[in-house]
Amino acid sequence: MREWALPDAILAAAPEQPWGFPPELFRSRAELATPGELTFANRRARDALPAGGTVLDVGVGAGAASLPLHPRSSLITGVDSSADQLSEFARQAKRRGATARTVEGGWPEAAARTPIADVVVCNHVAYNVADLAPFVVALTAHARRRVVMEVTKRHPTAWMADLWWRFHTLERPLRPDADDVVSVIRTLGFAARRHAEISRRRAGGFEHREDAVAWIRRRLCLQPGRDAEVAEALGERLVHDGAFWSVKPPIEPVITVWWDVPPEIAE
Ligand SMILES: C[S@@+](CC[C@H](N)C(=O)[O-])C[C@H]1O[C@@H](n2cnc3c(N)ncnc32)[C@H](O)[C@@H]1O
Known part of the structure; x- marks a missing residue:
């Protein structure tokens, strides 16, 4: 990840911090x-979740990886x-009537x-992590049954080259x-399985076109x-899907990686 610096x-x-997400x-x-519209990763998480069970979502964002499990x-x-x-x-949890708690901090430091x-569950965070091994070990140590990660096949900003x-x-x-993400997890001794697909879930975006452009301009x-x-350089990648303005990268497979927690480390 150092090469991405x-x-x-x-x-x-840069006039503003290029990192972070609106x-x-x-x-x-x-x-x-x-x-009603579970992704492959949501279904792998749900399959391991007992009725009334608990979920930990690391790098939760607004909760897209975990709220569908309520x-x-x-x-x-x-x-x-x-x-x-x-x-x-x-806010999103309250809107759905889900009981939620929050922990502010970077993982794995916040694990304790x-x-x-x-x-x-941990979707679309791995490429932000400088040292993936301790991150994955701490995820596994916090799961009684299963860990599910979702990542894009390539780095999510590779399309900006x-x-x-x-x-x-x-x-x-x-x-x-x-492949590198899966390799790190398997090297740690976890029996990670993987599945690739083109996600059919819409990715979300911005109400205003200028906010979508400003986000990419800040990143640059x-x-x-x-x-x-x-905006001119983005060309046809800048799209309105009827609800949101977003920047559409080339169609990119989404990889779900999941592993069950070995009984000797499950609590
Ligand atoms: C690309 S977003 C994904 C959000 C959500 N999981 C989803 O799939 O919609 C990445 C999120 O992870 C957070 N994040 C990145 N690195 C993190 C770390 N080491 N510890 C905790 N949160 C992190 C960011 O603040 C951001 O909210």
């Missing part, structure tokens, strides 16, 4: 995640390093303050990818005055 000169000239993006994503679950604990995302998760659950080249003449890395470390150029 941006050169100091680009970061120093809560609106994950709010819309969580609103589209319903119990009402089978009695409690969903969401961990996130972003207080804004946790507030949105708490986090209760164990029957099933641990042409934009980095156009605006900064910067080449971006191609690895790690989902550019000044707000460059929005029109960014």
Whole structure:
């Protein structure tokens, strides 16, 4: 993941922090995640969840990975390093009548303050993690039955390579990818299974076109005055799906990785 670090000169000239996610993006994503429309990863989590069982969602965002498991679950604990995302998760849980708790902090540092659950889910976080092994060990130590992770086949911003080249003449890395994620988990001795599919769930987005463009412009470390150029470079990737403005990367398989917790470490 070190190769994904941006050169100091680009970061120093960035008007705003390029990292982080606008809560609106994950709010819309969580609103589209319903119990009537479970994804493959949701179903693998539900299969291991006893009726009235508990769920821990690490890197919860607004809760798209875990809220569809309500009402089978009695409690969903969401961990996130972003207080804004946790507030949105708490709002989404309340809207659905789900009992939720939040733990603010980065994983695995926050693990010591986090209760164990029957099933641990962790969707679209692995590529943010510099050292995946302790992260995965702590996920497993917090699950009585199963851990389910979802990741895109390639890094979720790999599709932006042409934009980095156009605006900064910067080449971006191609690895790690989902094969590397699975390899780390298996090397730790966990019998991880994997399944690839093209997700049919809509990804969420923004109410306003300019917010979708501004998000990509921030990620590219550019000044707000460059929005029109960014929109032009995005071209047909900037789409309105009838409800949201979003930036559509090329169709990318989503990989579900899941493993059952060995009895010797399950509580
Ligand atoms: C791409 S979002 C995914 C949100 C949600 N899981 C989903 O699938 O919609 C990643 C989330 O993980 C959080 N995050 C990233 N690294 C984290 C870490 N090490 N510990 C806790 N949260 C983290 C971010 O703040 C963000 O809310």
